[in-house]
Amino acid sequence: MQSFQWADYTVKAGMRYTYRVTPMYGTPKNLVPNDAAGVKISVTTEAESGSASGGSAVRHDIYFNRGVIGSQAYARRFQNEAPDPEQPGSPPMKWLSRGLYEALIAFIGRARNERYGLRAVFYEFHYLPVARALRQAVDAGADVKIVYDAESSAKEENVRTMQGGTAAIGHRYPTHRHRRHPAQQVHRAARGWRSHRGVDRVHQHHRGRDLRTSQRRPHHLGCWDRLGVSRLLGASGAEPDADEAARPNRQETPTPAGKPPENSAVPLFSARDEKDSITTLKWYADRMAEAQRLVCFTVAFSLDEVFQEVISAENDVLRYIVKDDDLGDGETIGHDRDVLFAGGGRLEEGALKNFLGERGNPLNRNDYIHTKFMLVDPLGKDPLVVGGSANFSRPSQRTNDENMLVIRGDARVADIYLGEFMRIFDHHYARYVVRRLQEEGQSDPSAGYLKDTAEAWVRPHFDPKSYKAKRRRYFTEN
Numbered sequence: 001m002q003s004f005q006w007a008d009y010t011v012k013a014g015m016r017y018t019y020r021v022t023p024m025y026g027t028p029k030n031l032v033p034n035d036a037a038g039v040k041i042s043v044t045t046e047a048e049s050g051s052a053s054g055g056s057a058v059r060h061d062i063y064f065n066r067g068v069i070g071s072q073a074y075a076r077r078f079q080n081e082a083p084d085p086e087q088p089g090s091p092p093m094k095w096l097s098r099g100l101y102e103a104l105i106a107f108i109g110r111a112r113n114e115r116y117g118l119r120a121v122f123y124e125f126h127y128l129p130v131a132r133a134l135r136q137a138v139d140a141g142a143d144v145k146i147v148y149d150a151e152s153s154a155k156e157e158n159v160r161t162m163q164g165g166t167a168a169i170g171h172r173y174p175t176h177r178h179r180r181h182p183a184q185q186v187h188r189a190a191r192g193w194r195s196h197r198g199v200d201r202v203h204q205h206h207r208g209r210d211l212r213t214s215q216r217r218p219h220h221l222g223c224w225d226r227l228g229v230s231r232l233l234g235a236s237g238a239e240p241d242a243d244e245a246a247r248p249n250r251q252e253t254p255t256p257a258g259k260p261p262e263n264s265a266v267p268l269f270s271a272r273d274e275k276d277s278i279t280t281l282k283w284y285a286d287r288m289a290e291a292q293r294l295v296c297f298t299v300a301f302s303l304d305e306v307f308q309e310v311i312s313a314e315n316d317v318l319r320y321i322v323k324d325d326d327l328g329d330g331e332t333i334g335h336d337r338d339v340l341f342a343g344g345g346r347l348e349e350g351a352l353k354n355f356l357g358e359r360g361n362p363l364n365r366n367d368y369i370h371t372k373f374m375l376v377d378p379l380g381k382d383p384l385v386v387g388g389s390a391n392f393s394r395p396s397q398r399t400n401d402e403n404m405l406v407i408r409g410d411a412r413v414a415d416i417y418l419g420e421f422m423r424i425f426d427h428h429y430a431r432y433v434v435r436r437l438q439e440e441g442q443s444d445p446s447a448g449y450l451k452d453t454a455e456a457w458v459r460p461h462f463d464p465k466s467y468k469a470k471r472r473r474y475f476t477e478n
Contacts (some may be wrong), residue, residue: 002450002457004472014047015019015203028450034368036470046416048099054302060265060413063100064420068427069219070358070367080359088129101129108133111142112318116145121222121401123389126157129187147227174407195243219267222252227401246271246398253281258404259290262382263409270390271401280397281306287376287384287406291317296375299323300391301333318470322425333425338467342429344368351434368428375417379475383414 011017022038024031041318049061054371069083083092088101097113108130111118118137125131125148136274138144148158161436225247249269260266273279285306288295293315297307301324319339326343333339344367349357361367373387388404407413437443451457460466 004461004468005475007422007426009426011045013045013052016042017045018042023104027452033279035044046412046419048103048416050412060407060410061103062413062416063103064097064371065100067362067368067424068096069096069363070431071427072347072356072358075356080357080360082359085363086128102180105133108137111137111144112140114143115262116142118142119221120146121142121224121400122146122148122158123152123229124154124158125161126154127143128161131161140436144230147224154320165425197272202210212420219269223249223269223403226252243274246274255280259287259384260406264407265410266406266408266438268388268404268406270397270404271399272393273397273399277398278304278306281392284374284386284392285310287386288374289313291319291376292380293317293377293470294375294379295319296373296378296418296425297321298369298373298421300370300372302328302391302393303333304393308332308334312336316470318467318474320421320425322366322369322421322428337465338470340425340429342425342432344428345431345435347431347434350445351438352442369424371415371424373421375414378414378418382409383411384408385410385413385417 008017019041020038020443021041022035024033024244027031050059074080074095077095081092083096084090087093088097091102108118110116116137119136120134125146134144134146146162148162148448149155150158164452215230243340249272251274253267253269255268255272256266268280270280273281281304281348283352288297288307289310293316295311297311297320299321301321303311303321308331310319312332314334314336316338319333319336320342322344324341324344327333327341332342344360346360346367347355351357371387372391373385374392375386376384378385385407386404387407388402390400390402390404396402434443460468461472463469
């Protein structure tokens, strides 16, 4: 309403929709449609699983859960009931999954006999329905091996899952216990998949097929071998230090000099940077700085200085930032009005008239955002998508076992990620604004939100200095 940007986040993947857009005239309480001036627009949504576009040879299967227990839709559909994670087929869990859990189970289910193998790396291996699926693969004869974190706070539940406290796993389950220094974490993927338990924070599962160079083994499998064998005890029987662990990752997946090759999918495994180095973070920040029109950036925990510098620059690039919580001490996004920030949140009872109160997250302490991805000019002819398990943080590059996938030139992938980003941003931006107004004592739950005249709302959309005018142009011109 009264905007040149509108979104429908109820659409399904791989479907064709036709929208009719009709201008309305008059006053807010006496609107008159101009049907003759209306237009129809047909769009086809991208399928979650499908072939690449834009010249890339890699097929990408991409799934996002809804991650919105704290939402009006969940409150209305399920009356804010607590979802039961042990019942993935229940209506609340299926709605929250949005196909992600089902796709992961189907992926594991492909290992249906002794001809198949699964190699998995888990930071939080807590979700028994997934553990049971892996056990079924073992029972079918598949070669299944797991590396899991046995040092962090996730250790106890990981061990219980591996030991089969509910007979989900059993003794036939081949395992590797990964010995780590306390500061280091396994935070990787199972052959490109990321699996987490929390359903009130947004997660993505992104599977890239044929991520290999020439006749070499798939990069993810080579990485698993280094974790599961060479790094298990190290050559001397002790855990190798971070620098020693980083060298083979840099050799296997070197950071490109400048932009990655056109129409490419480049994996980057960590630990890869030496102690006190910010080489990889700086490389990501340099890609962000190359944006001509649009940057979309999710931040799970902290906003590093290398990104703050790029975000704070005065220019005409729209920079959308969504973070799990508010900016922390010492974090800044500058004063450029082309930077839009949203911190994760939910609506309390009575926050807005006719809106329901939204529930907190009963499943995970990280309530809102846990995706890690960056989009650079996703609507342009040469989009760049960076996503994976790494938090865009220094530990994620120096000491943690992480993965990132840098995809250049694939319009389909960029479209899917942009749609998901705007869903996350719009959801949290409204709640962030309400919360900030409440904190400042300026919130009015009964306030109207339609301007009385066209002049009052149209002008910013055509003011070259306004982010609304840039958004109108950037989102419609390729």
